[in-house]
Amino acid sequence: MTITGNGGMNVVAVGSVNIQGGNTLTIRGGPGDRFVFNLTGSFNFSGGGRLILDGVTADQLLWNMTTGGKVEFSGSAKDPAGTFLDPMGEISIGPVSFYGTAIGRNVELHSGGREFCPSPKVCDCGCGSD
Numbered sequence: 001m002t003i004t005g006n007g008g009m010n011v012v013a014v015g016s017v018n019i020q021g022g023n024t025l026t027i028r029g030g031p032g033d034r035f036v037f038n039l040t041g042s043f044n045f046s047g048g049g050r051l052i053l054d055g056v057t058a059d060q061l062l063w064n065m066t067t068g069g070k071v072e073f074s075g076s077a078k079d080p081a082g083t084f085l086d087p088m089g090e091i092s093i094g095p096v097s098f099y100g101t102a103i104g105r106n107v108e109l110h111s112g113g114r115e116f117c118p119s120p121k122v123c124d125c126g127c128g129s130d
Contacts, residue, residue, distance in 0.1 A: 005029030005056070009036070016041030016069065019049030027061065028054040035082075036062045042069035043084070045096075050078035058082050058100045065089055068105070073098055 003012065003026070010033060017039060019025050027035060033056055043063060045051070053061075061082030065071060068088030073080045073096045084091055086104040093102065094110035 002026040002028055003035070005033030005035065007032050009034050011036045011038065013038045013040075015039070017043045017045075017063075019045045019051065020047035020075070022048045022050075024050045024052060026052040026054055027056055029056045029060070031055075034060050034062075036064060038064050038066050039069060040067050043071040045073045045080045046075040048075070048078070051081055052079075053081060061100070065104075071102075071104070 001024075003010075005028065007030065010029070012035065014037060017025075017037070029035070035056070043065070058081035063071070063082050063084045065084070065086035065088070068086065070089055071084050071086050071091040073093045075096075079099065080093075080096060081099040083101045084103065086102075088105055090106045090108070091102045091104040092108050092110070094108070
C-alpha cells in the first residue's frame with residue numbers, strides 16, 4: 001500500500017495497522033508534507049513487514065493512538081519510523097531498530113530493540129550513532 005502526501009498536512013484516520021509477512025507500507029511525499037495517522041485500534045509491525053519512506057523522513061510522521069491500543073514492533077520488521085504517541089497504552093520495541101520517538105504510558109525496549117533519533121536533521125544528541 002502507498003500513501004501519497006498533498007504537499008502539506010495529511011491526516012489519515014484508520015482502525016488498526018498490521019504490517020507483517022512481507023507486506024510493505026510506502027509513505028511518499030516531500031519536505032512540506034506532514035502525516036498524522038489517527039488510529040483507533042492497534043499497530044503491529046512484525047514478521048518481515050517493511051515501512052518505506054519515499055521523500056519524507058521519520059520526523060514528518062505522527063502515529064496517534066487515540067484509544068490506547070497497543071503498538072508492537074517485533075520479529076524481522078524493517079525500518080519502523082515516526083513519532084508514536086500512545087499516552088494511554090503500551091509500546092513494545094524489540095528486537096528491531098526503531099527510528100523515531102515513542103511516547104506512551106508504558107514503553108518497553110527489549111530483546112535487543114534500539115531507538116534512534118527521528119532524523120539527523122532534527123537531533124544533535126548523538127543517539128543512533130554506532
